[in-house]
Amino acid sequence: MNSLINVKTVGTVAEGFLSFFESNKDIPFEIKRIYYTYYVPVGTKRGGHAHRELSQLLWCPYGEINVILDNGKEKKEFLLDSPEKGLLVGKGIWHDMYWIKENSVLCVAASDYYNESDYIRDYNKFLKLVKEGYWKDENKL
Numbered sequence: 001m002n003s004l005i006n007v008k009t010v011g012t013v014a015e016g017f018l019s020f021f022e023s024n025k026d027i028p029f030e031i032k033r034i035y036y037t038y039y040v041p042v043g044t045k046r047g048g049h050a051h052r053e054l055s056q057l058l059w060c061p062y063g064e065i066n067v068i069l070d071n072g073k074e075k076k077e078f079l080l081d082s083p084e085k086g087l088l089v090g091k092g093i094w095h096d097m098y099w100i101k102e103n104s105v106l107c108v109a110a111s112d113y114y115n116e117s118d119y120i121r122d123y124n125k126f127l128k129l130v131k132e133g134y135w136k137d138e139n140k141l
């Protein structure tokens with residue numbers, strides 16, 4: 001979790017490319033929901049939350065999006081600038097996404113249905129949970 005993966009890709013420069021991943025094979029969870037974010041103005045920051053239990057794969061089929069992951073102890077930065085890059089984000093990771101290039105699209109495959117009570121949107125509350133060991137050491141970066 002919390003690392004970049006190379007999304008399996010087939011194709012040629014002449015005919016174009018096709019990338020794919022499968023639940024429980026290429027990513028370590030069952031996919032229950034897909035969503036995507038688009039028409040986001042360059043310079044916008046989204047995210048600003050962590051999930052209690054959700055695991056996700058983020059990928060950017062077009063454009064450039066910078067993602068900062070933070071487990072309350074350290075931070076890491078990942079640039080999604082290729083349709084072949086996927087970023088696995090597990091539970092207990094505060095994430096911020098920055099739109100770098102016009103018309104960038106962020107796609108997400110998630111391990112569960114939408115549930116607002118899974119979100120922690122207050123950074124101090126997040127840090128408190130980290131200190132209390134809410135995720136034990138399951139949110140390593």
Ligand code: T46
Nearest residue numbers: 033035037046047048049051056058095097108113114
């Ligand atoms: C995440 C990052 C990567 C729904 O009603 N259903 C959904 O499936 C989703 C994802 C969102 N919403 C609602 C909840 C909010 O009222 O859409 C609104 C915008 O959501 P939010 O401000 O959380 O959007 P982002 O772009 O900051 O975060 C999203 C996901 O919500 C989040 O889980 O990890 O993308």
